[in-house]
Amino acid sequence: MDDNGPPSTAETSDSPDRCATCGTSLDPGSWHPTVGYTDSDGTYRIVRFCSDACHHEWRTSREETGDP
Numbered sequence: 341m342d343d344n345g346p347p348s349t350a351e352t353s354d355s356p357d358r359c360a361t362c363g364t365s366l367d368p369g370s371w372h373p374t375v376g377y378t379d380s381d382g383t384y385r386i387v388r389f390c391s392d393a394c395h396h397e398w399r400t401s402r403e404e405t406g407d408p
Contacts, residue, residue, distance in 0.1 A: 360387035361394035375399075380407075 355374075357366055366372050372388045373395040379385055389395040 356386060356388045358388075359390040359394050361389055361398045364390040364394075366390060 355368060358364065359366060366388055372390065373392055374386060374388045376384060376386050389398065
C-alpha cells in the first residue's frame with residue numbers, strides 16, 4: 341500500500357484509511373486516535389491519525405487557524 345497519498349476524511353460512517361496529518365496508511369483493525377468535527381460547510385467529517393503526535397499536530401494547526 342502506498343503511504344504517500346493524501347490524508348483521507350470520511351463523510352460517511354466509514355473509517356478513513358490514512359492519517360489526516362502525514363498520510364500514513366492505517367490498519368483498519370487497530371485503534372487509532374480519531375476525531376469527528378463539522379467543517380465550515382456543515383459536513384460532519386471523521387479524521388484518524390497514526391499516532392498521538394500526529395493528532396496533536398493536527399489539533400494545534402487547527403487552533404492556530406481558528407478552526408473549531
